[in-house]
Amino acid sequence: MTVTAERELLAHLLRRAGFGASSDDLDVFSEIGYEATVEKLINVDSETAVDEYSLLRRHPITEVPGGASGPGQANWLYFMLNTQRPLQEKMALFWHHVFATGNAKVDNCNHLLDQIAMFREEGMGNYRNLLVNLARDPAMIFWLDNNENHKNAPNENWGRELLELFSLGVGNYTETDVFECSRAFTGWTIGAKMPRYPYGRHPWKFEFRAEDHDYTEKTFLGHTGNFDGEDIIDIILQQDACSKFIARHLYNFFVEDEPQVPAWNIEAPKNPEAVNQLAKILIDSDYEVKPALRALFNSSFFKESAYKRVKSPVEVVVGTLRLVEDVLGPDPRLESTAKEPGYMGQDILDPPSVEGWHTGREWINSGALVKRVNFVSDRLSDTALPGVKKIISKIADCDGTMSPEELVEKCLEQMGPLPVKDKTREELVSHANEQGNITWDEKSYEQSAVRASEMLALIASTREYQFG
Amino acid sequence: MLTTTVQGRTWNFSHAIGRNAAAGNGFTQPMSIVSFKDDSIYVLSRGGDGAGGVVQPNKRIGKVTIDEEFIGDFGHGDFTWPSSLAVDSRSHVYCTDEHTNTVIEYDPEGKKMGEWGDPGNKEGNLNMPSGIAFDSSDNLFVVDSGNNRIQKFTREGEFILTWGEAGSSEGQFSDPWGITVDQNSNVYVADWGNNRVQKFTPEGEFLLSYGVTFPEDMRLNHPSDVAVDSEGDVYVVDWGNKRVQIFDPEGEILTSLYGDAYEFSQWAKEVVESNPDALKAYRRVEDKSSLATFERPTSITIDSQDRIIVSESTRGRLQVYAKEKDYLDPQYNL
Numbered sequence: 183m184t185v186t187a188e189r190e191l192l193a194h195l196l197r198r199a200g201f202g203a204s205s206d207d208l209d210v211f212s213e214i215g216y217e218a219t220v221e222k223l224i225n226v227d228s229e230t231a232v233d234e235y236s237l238l239r240r241h242p243i244t245e246v247p248g249g250a251s252g253p254g255q256a257n258w259l260y261f262m263l264n265t266q267r268p269l270q271e272k273m274a275l276f277w278h279h280v281f282a283t284g285n286a287k288v289d290n291c292n293h294l295l296d297q298i299a300m301f302r303e304e305g306m307g308n309y310r311n312l313l314v315n316l317a318r319d320p321a322m323i324f325w326l327d328n329n330e331n332h333k334n335a336p337n338e339n340w341g342r343e344l345l346e347l348f349s350l351g352v353g354n355y356t357e358t359d360v361f362e363c364s365r366a367f368t369g370w371t372i373g374a375k376m377p378r379y380p381y382g383r384h385p386w387k388f389e390f391r392a393e394d395h396d397y398t399e400k401t402f403l404g405h406t407g408n409f410d411g412e413d414i415i416d417i418i419l420q421q422d423a424c425s426k427f428i429a430r431h432l433y434n435f436f437v438e439d440e441p442q443v444p445a446w447n448i449e450a451p452k453n454p455e456a457v458n459q460l461a462k463i464l465i466d467s468d469y470e471v472k473p474a475l476r477a478l479f480n481s482s483f484f485k486e487s488a489y490k491r492v493k494s495p496v497e498v499v500v501g502t503l504r505l506v507e508d509v510l511g512p513d514p515r516l517e518s519t520a521k522e523p524g525y526m527g528q529d530i531l532d533p534p535s536v537e538g539w540h541t542g543r544e545w546i547n548s549g550a551l552v553k554r555v556n557f558v559s560d561r562l563s564d565t566a567l568p569g570v571k572k573i574i575s576k577i578a579d580c581d582g583t584m585s586p587e588e589l590v591e592k593c594l595e596q597m598g599p600l601p602v603k604d605k606t607r608e609e610l611v612s613h614a615n616e617q618g619n620i621t622w623d624e625k626s627y628e629q630s631a632v633r634a635s636e637m638l639a640l641i642a643s644t645r646e647y648q649f650g
Numbered sequence: 651m652l653t654t655t656v657q658g659r660t661w662n663f664s665h666a667i668g669r670n671a672a673a674g675n676g677f678t679q680p681m682s683i684v685s686f687k688d689d690s691i692y693v694l695s696r697g698g699d700g701a702g703g704v705v706q707p708n709k710r711i712g713k714v715t716i717d718e719e720f721i722g723d724f725g726h727g728d729f730t731w732p733s734s735l736a737v738d739s740r741s742h743v744y745c746t747d748e749h750t751n752t753v754i755e756y757d758p759e760g761k762k763m764g765e766w767g768d769p770g771n772k773e774g775n776l777n778m779p780s781g782i783a784f785d786s787s788d789n790l791f792v793v794d795s796g797n798n799r800i801q802k803f804t805r806e807g808e809f810i811l812t813w814g815e816a817g818s819s820e821g822q823f824s825d826p827w828g829i830t831v832d833q834n835s836n837v838y839v840a841d842w843g844n845n846r847v848q849k850f851t852p853e854g855e856f857l858l859s860y861g862v863t864f865p866e867d868m869r870l871n872h873p874s875d876v877a878v879d880s881e882g883d884v885y886v887v888d889w890g891n892k893r894v895q896i897f898d899p900e901g902e903i904l905t906s907l908y909g910d911a912y913e914f915s916q917w918a919k920e921v922v923e924s925n926p927d928a929l930k931a932y933r934r935v936e937d938k939s940s941l942a943t944f945e946r947p948t949s950i951t952i953d954s955q956d957r958i959i960v961s962e963s964t965r966g967r968l969q970v971y972a973k974e975k976d977y978l979d980p981q982y983n984l
Contacts, residue, residue: 239872243699517698
C-alpha cells in the first residue's frame, strides 16, 4: 500500500471511529499503523478522560440543565469536541441513535445526560448490560411510559419499542409477545421525586415496586415461565434476529448508509455477509461490543467503504470544529454552537421520535445542505482560527510559488486527505486558476492565506467532505 | 445535622436564602457572594450563555439582606462570564469577568463606575481573572487563573506586585479560583486544580497548605473558595465534594458542613405554597435529604457576626450558619 493510500485509509478510519483527524494526528497514527490505531481507539483507557470539572466550573448551567436543551447539548458537545477517546464518544452517539430518547417529552436533560454518560461508560461493553441499564434508566422509563406500566393495567410502550427498535426489529415477534414482555416489566418504575420548584431539579431514581409487578406466568417468544424484565432480555438475546439487528445498526452507523430502520423487515441489508459476520461475533462473545468493533474496523468491507455514508450533522459540526480548533475548551459560544447540529436536522438529546433520526440521504435537503456548507465554509475561511493557521502553514511549506493545481492538491491533502472525483478536481482547479499562481513570500503571505482558505471553504462543499 | 459541635466550637444552621430564579428574588447559578457591613449580601448570578450567544439578562449582581429582603439588582448586560465579587471601604462593588479579562466597579447604588484590565500574561495583564479580595488598605488581590498567579492592584487597577506560576509545588498554582484576606493581612488562595488551599504573607511568601495531607475522604477536591472567621478558623468550599471543610488556624481539620436546608427559604416557600401540585409532590417524597445538602457549593463569605454564608450554584440558594460563641452542651441523658 502506498503512503498516500495508507494515510487515506487512516483518515477514513478516524472519520468513522472518531470525528476526523488533522494532518498532525495522521502523522502520529501513521507511525503506529492501522491495526494499532484500531486498538488505540477501542482501548480507551490509554487516553485521559475529558476534564468535566473545567466545563462545570465555567459553564455551571450545564451541570443541571433541567428542561433547557441548550445547556444539555452544550454539555455533550464539550465532551465530543475535547475527547481524546473519540470512539467512546462515537459509541455514545451510536447508542443515542439506537435507543433514541428525547427531551421533547422527558423535559429533563439532567437524566438524558446521565443516559449518555451510561452509553459513554458502557457503550463498548456488553449489550445485555446496556439493555438492563436502559430498562432501569429514569429518562427511558419516563420516555416510554414504563412508569405507567402497572400489574392491572399494562402499558406496552416500552415493551413494544424494546422489541421493535432496541433489539429484534419488526417481524420477529408477535403482538402477544409485546404484551407478555410488557407484563414482565410491570413495577419497573421511577420513585417520586421532589419538584423542580423552587431549587431546580432533583434526581429521579429507578424503583422496583414489587406490589405492582405481575408475578404470574408469561409466554414470550416460545418460552413460558414467571419472567421478569431480565429474563425477557435474556430470551431476546437468544434470538438470531437480535444479533443481526444490532450488527446491521453497526454497519449502518460505521460502514454504509442502509435504508431507514422501519424498512429493515422488507429490505435486505446491503451487505448481508458483513452483517452476518458481525452478528456471529456478537453471539460468540456473549454480546460484547468491542470484538465486533475490532472486526468491523479491520474488515475489508469497512476499508472499502469510504464516502458511502453521508456525515451526520454532529459529525459535520464536531469534525470541523476539531479540525479548525474552534470552541474547544470552555467558551461562551459553546451553548449556541451546540444548536448547530439541530439547524442541520440533528437536535442531540432530542431525536424526532423513538425511531431516532433518519440518516443517509435524508440528512440532506435544500435547507440542511446550505447550513452544512455554510457552517464548514465559515470556519475554514477564517484564517484567525488556530487549526486553519496550522493548515495554511502546511500548505505554504513550499519553494515560494505554487501552481493552482498544487494549491488544490495541498488543500485536499490537509482536508483529509480527500481523494475527489476528476470532475470535482477540475472545478476546484478552475477556480484556483482565476488568480493564477500563488506566492508564499512574506509580502504575499496574508493574501495567499486568504486564497488558500477560500479553497478550503470550497472543498467543504464537495460531496467528499460532506460524505466522509 | 442542624448543629455541628467539635472541640469548643459550634456551628448552628440558621436559614436558607433565595431560590432558583432568572430575575427578582432569586439567583441563577450564584458563583460569588460577599457580605456587607449593613447586614446585606451581594450575590453574583453567573447565568447561562444563551442559545443565541448573546449576553443574558440573568447575569446580574443581586443585593439582599441576611433576613432575606430583596433590595435590588444591577449589572445586567455588563459581563459575559462574571466570576467574583469584592467590596472596598467606600462600599463600591467590584466584579471580575473571566471572559473579557476585566474588573468592573460599581458604586453602592449599583451604578457602573468603570472597568479596567488588559488581556495577556505580562505584569498587570489578566487571563481569566476569578477570585478577588480587598485588603484593609483597599488594595485588590486578583486571582489571575489563566496565568496561574496572584496579582495585587490598587483599586484603580494600578499593578503593585505578583507571585505564582503554573505547577504543583509550594507557591505554584493550577487554575486557582477563590481568595480571601484575613485580619492579619495574610492571603488564602483556593488552588482549585491542585486540590488545596495555600496561605501566603501579603507579599506572596508561602506559609501553609490546607487539605493535602489528610486521609483520602477528608482531602479537598477542587476547592473553589475560602474564608476566615474572627477566631482564625478557615472555611474551604470543597466544590468537588460538595461540602465545606473547616480547619483550625494551624491547618488541622475540624469538621465538615454538608448543608442543612431542610426548611425552605422564605422566597422558596412563597413559590411552593402558591403551587398546590408542588405541595402534593413534596408530600409524596420519602427521602428529602437532597433538599438540604449543598449542591455544588461555589462561594463563602463570613459577616461581622461570624455568620457563615455559602452559595450553591445549582440550587440558586444561600445557606447561613451561625458560629455560636457561648454554646453549652450539658451531658444530660435526654
